[in-house]
Structures are given as C-alpha cells and as structure tokens.
Amino acid sequence: MKKTSFPWWQNKAAYQIYPKSFFDGSGDGIGDLPGVLSKLDYLKDLGVDILWLSPVYPSPMVDQGYDISDYYGVDPRFGTMEDLDALIQELKRREMYLVMDLVVSHCSDRHRWFQEAIRDPAGKYGQYFYLKPGRNGGPPNNWRAEFGGSCWDRLPGSDLYYFHTFAKEQPDLNWENPEVRREICDMVNWWLDKGVSGFRLDAIINLKKDLSFRDGPADSPDGTCAVSKMLPQTTEIGAFLNQLKQECFLPHDAFTVGEVYSITRERVSEFGGPEGYFSTLFDFAHFLADHRGVFWYQHKPFDFRSWRDAIFRSQENDSVFLANVLENHDRPRSPGIFLPEGDEGYEAVTAMAALSVLLRGIPFLYQGQEIGMRNGDFRTVEDFEDLNTHDQYRAARAAGLTEEEAMAVCRRHSRDNARTPMQWTGGGHAGFTTGTPWFPVNPNYRELNVEADAASARSVRGWYKRLLALRKDPEWEDALVRGGFRPAFREEAEIFAYWRTGEESGKRILVLCHYGRGTASVPFAEPFRVLMNNYDSLESREGRLRLDAYQVVVLACGAGEQEEV
Ligand code: GLC
Numbered sequence: 001m002k003k004t005s006f007p008w009w010q011n012k013a014a015y016q017i018y019p020k021s022f023f024d025g026s027g028d029g030i031g032d033l034p035g036v037l038s039k040l041d042y043l044k045d046l047g048v049d050i051l052w053l054s055p056v057y058p059s060p061m062v063d064q065g066y067d068i069s070d071y072y073g074v075d076p077r078f079g080t081m082e083d084l085d086a087l088i089q090e091l092k093r094r095e096m097y098l099v100m101d102l103v104v105s106h107c108s109d110r111h112r113w114f115q116e117a118i119r120d121p122a123g124k125y126g127q128y129f130y131l132k133p134g135r136n137g138g139p140p141n142n143w144r145a146e147f148g149g150s151c152w153d154r155l156p157g158s159d160l161y162y163f164h165t166f167a168k169e170q171p172d173l174n175w176e177n178p179e180v181r182r183e184i185c186d187m188v189n190w191w192l193d194k195g196v197s198g199f200r201l202d203a204i205i206n207l208k209k210d211l212s213f214r215d216g217p218a219d220s221p222d223g224t225c226a227v228s229k230m231l232p233q234t235t236e237i238g239a240f241l242n243q244l245k246q247e248c249f250l251p252h253d254a255f256t257v258g259e260v261y262s263i264t265r266e267r268v269s270e271f272g273g274p275e276g277y278f279s280t281l282f283d284f285a286h287f288l289a290d291h292r293g294v295f296w297y298q299h300k301p302f303d304f305r306s307w308r309d310a311i312f313r314s315q316e317n318d319s320v321f322l323a324n325v326l327e328n329h330d331r332p333r334s335p336g337i338f339l340p341e342g343d344e345g346y347e348a349v350t351a352m353a354a355l356s357v358l359l360r361g362i363p364f365l366y367q368g369q370e371i372g373m374r375n376g377d378f379r380t381v382e383d384f385e386d387l388n389t390h391d392q393y394r395a396a397r398a399a400g401l402t403e404e405e406a407m408a409v410c411r412r413h414s415r416d417n418a419r420t421p422m423q424w425t426g427g428g429h430a431g432f433t434t435g436t437p438w439f440p441v442n443p444n445y446r447e448l449n450v451e452a453d454a455a456s457a458r459s460v461r462g463w464y465k466r467l468l469a470l471r472k473d474p475e476w477e478d479a480l481v482r483g484g485f486r487p488a489f490r491e492e493a494e495i496f497a498y499w500r501t502g503e504e505s506g507k508r509i510l511v512l513c514h515y516g517r518g519t520a521s522v523p524f525a526e527p528f529r530v531l532m533n534n535y536d537s538l539e540s541r542e543g544r545l546r547l548d549a550y551q552v553v554v555l556a557c558g559a560g561e562q563e564e565v
Contacts, residue, residue, distance in 0.1 A: 015046070047469055097199055256279045324362070328418065344401055
C-alpha cells in the first residue's frame with residue numbers, strides 16, 4: 001500500500017524567540033543573535049525543531065522591529081549578517097530550522113521606499129504606498145488605526161495623505177502595484193536561497209484594502225471606525241498570496257504560518273493547508289473568545305467553556321493542520337489570562353501545556369512559556385513600553401474608566417507582559433544580561449527561572465520536554481501527530497478532554513483534564529495505561545476516574561492497554 005506523504009514540518013515543534021528579550025550575548029542590555037546561538041542546545045534539548053525569530057531586520061523600533069527599514073539586513077542591535085548565517089548553519093547541524101518574520105503589509109517610514117515617496121510623491125515610489133488627497137481639510141476617511149488615531153497621516157511636505165494600518169511610522173505597502181509584489185517576492189526568495197526554512201506572515205490579512213476607501217460605521221465616540229472592519233470586504237486577497245506561494249514558498253518547500261486574526265471559519269482552508277496559501281495558520285479562535293469589542297476594556301473575564309469550546313470548534317475543522325499557541329509577543333502570559341486569579345500553580349500550568357501541545361496541529365511555544373513565566377509587574381502607565389498598551393490605556397480613560405481601572409485592564413492585556421526579559425537564573429537581571437536590561441526583568445525571577453525550574457522536582461520545562469517527546473515518539477506519532485481529534489466529556493462543566501486516534505496504528509489516546517479547583521470525576525470503564533500525569537497518582541474506582549484540581553492525564557486506551565492503579 002502506498003504510504004501517504006506528509007509535509008516535512010508536520011511532526012515538528014516550534015518555538016518563538018523575541019530576540020530583544022531572549023538572551024544578551026554582548027552585554028549591552030539587548031538580547032541578540034549571539035545570545036540565541038548560545039542557547040541552541042537548550043532549545044534542542046527541550047525538543048524544539050523550528051525557531052521562529054521575531055524581526056531582527058534594521059528598524060527604528062517604533063513597534064519593536066515590526067517596522068522594517070531594510071528587508072535585507074540585520075539590525076546592529078541584534079548582531080551582524082554573519083551571526084545570522086552562523087545561526088542558520090548551527091541550526092542545520094542540529095537538524096533544526098529557522099523561520100523568519102515576514103512583515104510586508106507595511107514597512108518603516110525610514111525605509112528608502114518611503115523616503116523616496118516623500119521626495120517625489122508623483123514618482124515611482126509614490127506608487128509603493130497608498131497616497132490620497134484629504135477630504136474637507138481632514139483625512140480621506142474615518143478609519144482608525146490599530147494603534148489609535150487616524151489611518152491617514154500627511155505625507156511630509158505634501159497635501160497628500162498616506163495610509164497606515166498600524167502606527168504612523170508603519171506606512172502600508174501598496175500590493176496592488178506589481179512592482180511592489182516583485183520586490184517582495186525577490187526578497188523572500190533571497191532569504192529562502194540563503195537557507196531560511198520559511199516564514200511567519202505578519203498581519204497578512206491586511207495586504208488587501210477595500211479600495212473604495214469609504215467611511216465605516218463609527219464604533220468609537222470620536223466617530224472613527226476600526227480599520228479591521230473593512231477586512232470582510234477584501235476577499236480578493238488570493239491573487240497576492242498565491243503569487244507568494246507559487247513564486248517563493250512552493251519552489252522552496254517552505255514552511256509558512258499565517259498570522260490571521262480575522263477570518264471566518266469558512267475561509268480557514270482558503271488560507272492554510274494543502275490547497276491554502278500557507279502551510280498552516282495560528283489558531284487564535286480561543287484568544288478571541290473573551291473579546292466583545294475592539295478595545296481591551298470591553299473584554300470579558302475568562303470563561304472556561306467559551307475558551308474550551310473555541311478550541312474544539314477549530315479542531316473539529318480537520319481541513320487544516322493548525323498551529324496551536326497559548327502565548328506570543330502580542331499577548332499576556334497564558335497563566336494570567338486562561339486561569340482564574342490565584343490558580344496559576346504548577347498543576348494548572350502543566351495542564352494548559354498538555355492540553356495545547358497534544359492538540360491536532362503543530363505546537364508553538366513562546367520563550368519563557370516552558371518555565372511558566374508570568375505577567376509583568378507594571379505600576380503606572382509609564383512602566384509600559386508598548387505603543388499599543390498606551391493607546392488602549394487612553395481609550396479606556398476616554399471611555400470613563402478611572403486610572404486604576406484602566407491600569408487593571410492594561411496589566412491584564414498588555415503585550416509587554418510577554419516582553420520582559422527571559423529569566424535564566426536567580427542572579428543579577430535573571431542572567432539575561434551583564435549590562436542594564438532594556439526592559440525591567442519581572443521581579444519574580446529569583447524563584448522563577450530556568451535554573452530553579454531545572455532543580456525542582458516539579459519542573460515545568462521537564463513536563464514540556466516530556467510532552468514534546470511523547471508527541472514524536474514513534475509509538476504514538478500516528479495518533480498524536482497525524483491522528484484525528486474528537487472532544488470528550490463535552491457536557492461536563494470543568495472537564496477539558498479529547499481523543500486523539502491514529503488511523504494506521506489504531507492507537508487511541510485520551511487527554512483528560514479537570515480544569516478547576518476541588519475534584520471532579522468522569523465515568524470511564526475502558527482498560528488504560530497512564531502515559532503522563534501531573535499528579536503522582538490517578539484514582540480509578542467503580543468505573544469512574546477521579547481527578548484532582550487541574551489534574552491532567554494522558555491515557556493510552558484500548559484492549560492492549562492495562563495497568564494496575
Ligand atoms: C503583528 C505583530 C505585532 C505588530 C503588528 C504590526 O500583529 O505580531 O507585534 O505590532 O503586526 O506589525
């Protein structure tokens with residue numbers, strides 16, 4: 001029988017590095033490429049195969065590197081192109097892969113293209129951006145940028161306005177222009193030829209605009225409308241994305257993962273999977289489960305059922321092998337958002353880990369997640385560095401929240417929570433740098449760091465390492481990587497459980513978790529063997545399994561699996 005072939009990346013595990021905060025090799029207080037190089041064995045040992053590196057290109061850092069001024073370089077803060085080449089080589093030597101961040105919906109206002117557009121708006125580079133005349137002495141329409149304010153700003157020295165989805169220092173590139181597309185495809189191929197294995201596609205849904213540039217329905221007291229509201233009108237994005245796929249990704253067998261927040265369920269397979277534009281997409285559905293409006297202050301408190309069911313709904317759509325995440329650099333730390341306050345202990349953190357890593361899809365870990373890092377300690381709004389947080393604070397205050405209330409919102413949701421330096425040791429600055437860190441280390445570093453975790457009998461990293469190894473174990477790979485997904489005990493109030501079943505091997509695995517305080521039990525009479533358990537034991541009596549607070553177990557089930565418990 002002919003064996004189906006699977007993409008090379010399918011059984012791999014990925015890890016996101018936010019370079020500025022990972023490890024400082026030079027002592028200037030900023031994480032860098034030599035720092036990443038020195039930690040490759042640490043990552044290999046954890047079971048990571050693919051490294052996604054957040055941007056290291058030259059950048060004025062208005063949005064921490066997501067404002068790129070040269071797509072072909074390395075910012076001196078992070079090192080040199082030689083360091084990057086060394087990283088590619090050293091990863092290869094370890095059978096690991098590098099995935100770069102591809103930020104092409106916009107560039108930096110310091111990019112040569114934009115500077116040329118300012119110099120001569122009517123010339124070639126004026127066409128690289130969206131330039132429009134104003135309306136009644138103001139911007140061309142009422143769209144509000146992701147980081148606040150109008151999407152339009154005056155092109156310096158001109159009456160024209162330029163368009164930006166994010167900050168005003170991040171002008172959007174005009175993908176309607178074939179020359180822009182040519183430049184980007186050449187650049188993508190340049191990186192792939194260099195040995196990069198793929199890309200994470202930043203804000204990729206924003207590539208296509210509603211070219212009517214009509215006003216949207218106001219959703220803020222100032223009469224503006226969130227720019228994201230126009231996305232449903234931009235369905236013909238396919239031509240742009242297929243060009244990248246056909247000319248760059250397919251010929252290089254690249255691994256690509258899309259950052260796509262706002263598509264409908266029906267469009268998931270248009271974007272990801274064998275017929276889609278990208279290898280896979282991040283599953284953000286459960287990140288959005290608490291969203292009620294565009295502003296953080298409108299979000300609802302954590303609700304277990306909506307969170308779990310959002311994951312179930314994504315998993316039940318088996319047309320795409322999704323990328324599963326609990327954290328990234330745009331989110332708070334997972335214990336601070338997916339758990340009721342006070343429940344962030346070892347059991348809860350390891351339960352979340354198992355539930356996420358063993359889903360159908362490719363697991364992505366974010367730096368520090370493997371030791372259970374927590375949200376930062378921010379006292380006043382000045383403690384935040386992130387421009388998005390400042391904007392959300394202003395919006396909350398403008399909506400009438402007190403300073404204290406607005407701070408509570410930002411503490412919970414700020415992207416800076418995940419951007420504090422990685423905690424390596426209990427020593428000075430958590431061992432992140434010998435200099436002064438660019439951003440303060442979380443004060444909890446003395447107890448919570450890689451060294452202390454390794455020395456503990458309840459090591460979170462040890463648990464992640466076992467999970468990643470189990471997923472790849474030849475005995476379970478058919479079920480845990482390629483196998484199907486089916487929710488279990490869905491009607492139970494605090495149970496998060498699912499089956500993973502291998503088609504070829506017939507192996508069946510139940511991931512079973514009591515996501516709550518106290519105890520819970522479920523009826524279960526099958527023979528089973530415990531593969532993993534975040535407690536020392538599992539009580540099975542009278543056809544029921546009894547689970548402790550945040551207990552998670554991974555059970556191999558079926559006639560061949562029997563053990564005494
Ligand atoms: C993506 C990035 C985020 C950045 C934004 C604009 O969402 O993940 O960090 O601010 O794009 O580039």
